[in-house]
Amino acid sequence: QKEVEQNSGPLSVPEGAIASLNCTYSDRVSQSFFWYRQYSGKSPELIMSIYSNGDKEDGRFTAQLNKASQYVSLLIRDSQPSDSATYLCAVYNFNKFYFGSGTKLNVKP
């Protein structure tokens, strides 16, 4: 079983819609969770970090964490074509980051 699992997609949404990206993790004691965006040929860029159950909002992005269900999600409101990228979920445990394989998001104009 992988530490962090994501649907590889692609997830296609029209411009202006809400994109919902999901991630599950296997280690119950995990405490730190991150979402990264990676454009093709570029390195990952940190979008959000979340440590407590509930929602955390930053601009058009909302991260949601449910530790009981071992589930973390990222909502992108008012999706733009520039949001088209691969989104990586990461979990931090014992001085190591575990990455999911990423979900490719396509926002259609």
Add this chain to the structure above:
Amino acid sequence: GAVVSQHPSWVICKSGTSVKIECRSLDFQATTMFWYRQFPKQSLMLMATSNEGSKATYEQGVEKDKFLINHASLTLSTLTVTSAHPEDSSFYICSARDRAGKRGAGYEQYFGPGTRLTVT
């Protein structure tokens, strides 16, 4: 803020030669840096964790004698690919943790722009 640089951004070398890649945290101190490798259309693969002043911890299957890592200071880590072969061609990315945690809880890692290595 939270800027990590890598040099070079791309390099082409001949098989059998060695290549050194530098990773620097420009505006924060990083006790821990990570080295990743990414093949096309695949996710990040952690190669090793580098702690300032101590030996790097390599992931299973990564040859420590081939991929030499030196974390000489709180702002600099280097990865040397020794005796490179075409199968070592990949996108190498470093990241650094913000030691002081000023930008969050202290667990965020920030990535460098990556180094694309091509071995001919």
